[in-house]
Amino acid sequence: MLNSTPGINSTSELPAALRASGIPSRVSWSVRAMALRFLEEARSRWMEELNIPMEKLENEGFTIPTLEVDCKYKHHVTSGDIIVIEPYISEFNGIRMTVKYNVTNKKTGDIVIDAFTKHCFTDRTLRPINMKKKNIEIYNIFESLYEENAN
Secondary structure: OOOOOOOOOOOOOOOOOOEOOOOOOHHHHOOHHHHHHHHHHHHHHHHHHHHOHHHHHHOOOOOOOOEEEEEEEEEEEEEOOOEEEEEEEEEOOOOOOEEEEEEEOOOOOOOOEEEEEEOOEOOOOOOOOOHHHHOOHHHHHHHHHHHHHHH
């Protein structure tokens, strides 16, 4: 897991706010479909913290499209609850990766959502690429995060 303390103020960007990497914020999930948006936002902010925002990847000719999403709701949260979203890499081979999300209620410690997203690395034409061959720096960042979680 990433152990950083970003100074992100997300309340102006989302109808219900969140913070990635263990920094809590308030959220009301009256519409469960919003959970996927929150996971995507957490992953995007996490990548910004890693200094590889999507804009930078796109400027270098790469994309990381989502191939699959799995989201199981475990406990309900209501307005005023504080949740913590922690994305981490559970599978990585340079071509594909799986990002899992620890989503917990800060007060109770209950797992709110058990979720993962699967992605692949592509070029601008959406052809799969091996990031190890195309950009070793980006590959090394993801590989080190994967290894950190595997140990």
